[in-house]
Amino acid sequence: MDREREREEQQRELRTLRTEIAALRRRLEHGHPAAALEPEPDRFCPEDPRAGAGGQEASRGLEARLGRVEAGISLLSGVTGVRIADFSMTRLELPGSGQSAHRGEHGLRILRKGYLAGECHTLPFQLEFQLLETQSEENSSVAITDLGIILEPMEYSELDRFVARTEEKRDLFLFFRSLHFFLEWCEYRQQTFQHFKEKHPAVVQLPGGPAADSMALQSPRVPGFELVVVWTVSIDEEGKVLPKLDLLTKIPEQALTLDEEVVARAPRCFRTLLPLLGIEAAIESLIQLLCTEE
Template structure:
């Protein structure tokens, strides 16, 4: 009976023992390196190289140069973060297995790209031989809040299957830029035409609505999806969905409502996203720049 009670804890105890052994091994390695770095021979080698003594003044000058280089590296890293939109806030690495020829490491990386937060947990296998060395991702798990972004959710699943970190970061950066572009565009038109433009789910959603103040029952929905294909290319896709009462559709003998979607796509080819939405608002809502909110 006592053995049955203790059985659930045996696995946990075994894991703790393995972790203690790993930490002990790492501690011994650090102690060995520290002993080497603090040895008299090593200090003497730093102070005198080929019989040349390094004065304290020159040593201080070299330290200042090194600090300046570190500061330059920090500035370059910040520049790259701003350029790509990627920012890493936390990184952990743990040795899972290590031998003479192979090593398996477990990584945990936390960061954000624009407004998108992500957490990556992955394992890498490093193999060494006489001729070459290789490194590969053998397991990948991506944690993101993308329930409202169906295209992003599908993309994340594909990346996990392929275990392709480069594809993930490259496409995520472009996807985040388009999300910011869509958000800013929706917010801009909402501010400019507050009576005509509606954002029921907020500026970060995939759609916005257009209402004609003179015809409250008529509404247009601009759907702006951000699609990621199998190769990781990010493509904005815009559609126009009319929400017109059936009575009004029946009176539309010229087929304006039926051809609204194709007409909007033609506008996109000629005027681009901003220009097309602007013209659509002005024509459908009977507004002009002079009617816009200041």
């Protein structure tokens, strides 16, 4: 129990340091450097000379640890696109025990409730979960016993099914990994559609906007002839992100004299081009085909 109380005390000290650092940054950002540098009472640096050296040493140690944690979080945010804005962890009473910790035949059991909020690629999220920690002489383990996920309303209907599956599996790693790759693909799709719209404004149409899942390519030589690139992004049962591109054709009546077999083969040929040329080069080849004059 002494080790547990010591760990909780260190966590409280780290939270206090984070609050003070955040306040210092806000002062500097609002143009008050002098006020930010004014000395403030600090419980980690007591005025009592008998405790001053030890308090300052402990403070420096905590600041160094906090710096390493913040550097790790910054690196993680850059790699995953996940930014944490708020976090809290509190103890709950164990069912039937009336206590936040209970020692049974399997060791010490502690139930905690966590809250996590932030953004993943600008998409806000909130997580509420419960952790059951079991400690024994041989080993220790932590299991998520309950998980609730809230995502801001958005246009990605695929995420509704994904969130429901993740809450059922209670897998936080799966949630962050799959959400990161899903949003990364959606952002790449939007940037690609916007790129071609700016490069070929007479041919490329985005009826649903650049964030939609389809892009229309209209022939400048045959009015009404249109190729539609449909680019969907889904998440399977195992959390794997699956992008898929298909080609649809729209042929006006006056162009029905075209070789129907050629038109029928167009989607299959496009899927063949994708692994050979890549997404952007395959789409560019379609646009050049429409712009080529006989």
